[in-house]
Amino acid sequence: MSPIRNRMRRSTSLRNERPSVRARGWTARILTDHGALDPHGRDPRQRLALTGHRGVHVGCRTIEATAMKLFYLQGSCALAPHIALEHAGLVYEAVRVDRGKQAEASYLRINPLGRVPALATASHGTITEVPAVLMYIAEAATDCSLIPSVGTAARYDALRWMAYLSSTVHPALGRLWRAERFAVDAIALPAVQHAAAAELASDFAHIERRLEDRQWLTGDQLSVADFYLFVFGRLGLRLAPSTREFPNFHRHTLAIARLPAAQRAMSQQGIALEGPQSGPG
Ligand SMILES: N[C@@H](CCC(=O)N[C@@H](CS)C(=O)NCC(=O)O)C(=O)O
Secondary structure: OOOOOEEOOOEEEHHHOOHHHHHHOOOOEEOOOOOOOOOOOOOHHHHHHHHOOOOOOOOOOEOOOOOEEEEEOOOOOOHHHHHHHHHHOOOEEEEEOOOOHHHOHHHHOOOOOOOOOEEEEOOOEEEEOHHHHHHHHHHHEOOOOOOOOOOOHHHHHHHHHHHHHHHHHHHHHHHHHOHHHOOOOHHHHHHHHHHHHHHHHHHHHHHHHHHHHOOEOOEOOOOHHHHHHHHHHHHHHHOOOOHHHOHHHHHHHHHHHHOHHHHHHHHHHOOOOOOOOOOOO
């Protein structure tokens, strides 16, 4: 039976956000419609009508039946949940936050820290911090296996790698590209950047060793941790040393980039694997 996917893809800008107007604009599109039933034996179109939700995903079962909103900056770490949402086929709206606007009151109401990603959900409020957002998506797509099962060693591996990316790799990138946030005195900026570049080189070597004998971070099973790693594999292409110089890491980056979900997310964000020559985006 061919899978039927109801998926709504809309990318809007925070600047133009008018929730009431946008809410009226929701439509659910059935991409493949052979009259097949969902995994529960229901016609998904009927389910749409019965529940009154704006869309129901039937590729993976989900605990989140109403549309979520993912707030992102182009080419940022929010790409990881964006790919995860696409991969899981969940119903969501991608809301672009223009660079600089994340510090404005309209966005601070969504995430008082002024950072992306933020995932607004109907049932669990607004979730921030990449690992939490990724876990939420993985657990919302209940039969997509985007996070290894409870009680397995692989699950703690996935969590461990997400924590490492979030607590070590990402902050090093912040010190490299936003050194002024870490040193008041301009004379100290090159030293901050130098130390950050050395940290990243050592992180890339660590990731390289991890991927020596496995396809994905936790082994054979693709998980949301891989989508997170892709963010740095992609941004690292413009660093020195480039992630291209780490063959296993680069193989992983290319493998994720080839996934239809990654291609759709990047296309929605208006970015390519090779982004600008330096800096975020
Ligand atoms: N610890 C946060 C970090 C989020 C973060 O720094 N996001 C960046 C984009 S990758 C951001 O919003 N930058 C805007 C800024 O720094 O003003 C998380 O894991 O979500």
